[in-house]
Amino acid sequence: MAVTCFTQELTTSVAPSRMFKALVLDSHNLIPKIAPQGIKSIEFVQGDGGAGSIKQTNFADGGHLKWLKHRIDAVDAEKLVCKYTLIESNIAFDKIESVAYEVKFEASSDGGCVCKMTSEYHVKAGAELKEEDIKQGKDKAMGLYKVVEEYLLANPEVYA
Numbered sequence: 001m002a003v004t005c006f007t008q009e010l011t012t013s014v015a016p017s018r019m020f021k022a023l024v025l026d027s028h029n030l031i032p033k034i035a036p037q038g039i040k041s042i043e044f045v046q047g048d049g050g051a052g053s054i055k056q057t058n059f060a061d062g063g064h065l066k067w068l069k070h071r072i073d074a075v076d077a078e079k080l081v082c083k084y085t086l087i088e089s090n091i092a093f094d095k096i097e098s099v100a101y102e103v104k105f106e107a108s109s110d111g112g113c114v115c116k117m118t119s120e121y122h123v124k125a126g127a128e129l130k131e132e133d134i135k136q137g138k139d140k141a142m143g144l145y146k147v148v149e150e151y152l153l154a155n156p157e158v159y160a
Helices: 016-025 027-034 131-154
Strands: 002-012 039-046 054-059 067-076 081-089 096-107 113-123
Touching: 002 131, 016 027, 016 096, 016 113, 016 131, 027 039, 027 131, 113 131
Parallel strands: none
Antiparallel strands: 002 113, 039 054, 054 067, 067 081, 081 096, 096 113
């Protein structure tokens, strides 16, 4: 099984602790509220958000993707790092065994942060994964980060 890695970065003027709280610790409450056109709900089907928890994201009607399940592998609120793995979906992936993610929020010199996401695609034997194969998912993830950023900028008291 081959591993293909991709990285993404988003620079924002929002403090790293606020982005971490919104995108990691309270995403199950916040994201369906501010992005209902894309995400219907996020719920824990096992655990309470710590390592070993399983979180199911239910997408809005109309798309081919109905739901995804992620296992939370590690959450470090002090270092503002979260690691999680895509473990299940309503659609079968023909090239991918699993996807492991690491999200870090690092302080920038202007008081904001750099959000860094690394994705490790564990590719099935004999399959080849190209960046264009996953572009749509990467674009949606970055779009979600931007929606959260805009919400936090418009509501400076939230997660302060």
